[in-house]
Amino acid sequence: MIYLKDEAIVLQTVQVGDKDLSITVYLKNLGKENIYIKGGQIIKNPFLPVVQEFNWFKAVLIKYKEKIFIKEIDKSYNLAVKISQNLDSYFTASKILENFDKYTTFPDKKIFNLMKKTFYFLPHAKNTDLFYTAFLVKYIYLQGIFPSFGRCIKCNTKIYQQNFGCFFIKNRGSLCKNCCKSKKTEFTYQDIVFISRLFKTKYSKLTNLKLNHKNLKFLNQKLNNYLKSNFL
Ligand SMILES: [Zn+2]
Numbered sequence: 001m002i003y004l005k006d007e008a009i010v011l012q013t014v015q016v017g018d019k020d021l022s023i024t025v026y027l028k029n030l031g032k033e034n035i036y037i038k039g040g041q042i043i044k045n046p047f048l049p050v051v052q053e054f055n056w057f058k059a060v061l062i063k064y065k066e067k068i069f070i071k072e073i074d075k076s077y078n079l080a081v082k083i084s085q086n087l088d089s090y091f092t093a094s095k096i097l098e099n100f101d102k103y104t105t106f107p108d109k110k111i112f113n114l115m116k117k118t119f120y121f122l123p124h125a126k127n128t129d130l131f132y133t134a135f136l137v138k139y140i141y142l143q144g145i146f147p148s149f150g151r152c153i154k155c156n157t158k159i160y161q162q163n164f165g166c167f168f169i170k171n172r173g174s175l176c177k178n179c180c181k182s183k184k185t186e187f188t189y190q191d192i193v194f195i196s197r198l199f200k201t202k203y204s205k206l207t208n209l210k211l212n213h214k215n216l217k218f219l220n221q222k223l224n225n226y227l228k229s230n231f232l
Pocket residue numbers: 152153154155156157175176177178179180
């Protein structure tokens with residue numbers, strides 16, 4: 001039997017029979033794990049309010065025969081209630097979890113911290129589409145697959161407005177006017193500037209960004225495709 005201290009984000013809570021719960025968590029040190037909570041559905045169970053989707057907690061865990069159990073919860077932050085109070089933020093949180101679940105395969109402390117911040121700031125977001133785009137950009141960066149925006153992927157020339165040729169997702173980077181063979185582009189120069197700005201902007205400062213709403217839906221879809229294409 002091993003005791004370990006770790007931080008967790010609850011990804012899913014499933015009822016087992018009438019009394020027990022099985023939760024899936026992302027642990028800061030161990031990554032994705034299942035935890036079985038005997039009697040977890042019983043109202044008096046002290047873990048019940050803590051182990052809801054999107055919540056963060058810090059706990060002493062027991063590892064026994066490759067299974068993980070909670071010994072005690074030291075600290076917790078209830079985001080489930082805050083996120084679920086507003087439909088927009090709930091749907092956004094679900095989309096974020098879906099992406100995270102699909103593409104996060106290893107333990108990664110930086111991705112853990114991003115998820116913790118993401119669910120913490122989401123209930124305060126004024127524009128959930130913008131918030132979602134910001135998440136995608138930050139997540140793509142931490143996955144190590146951030147596209148090369150600033151330099152031409154063929155000749156390495158620095159890209160600025162005048163010499164920008166095109167950007168296609170399949171290329172994973174910009175091409176300068178000399179190297180781009182196409183008259184079309186998937187992202188405009190303005191899109192690229194916007195994405196770079198989003199990357200640098202903290203969640204708490206997002207409202208300061210100027211944006212075009214139509215563009216946001218388009219960018220979300222493209223960034224989702226970008227993520228997908230890197231994991232095929
Ligand atoms: Zn070039």
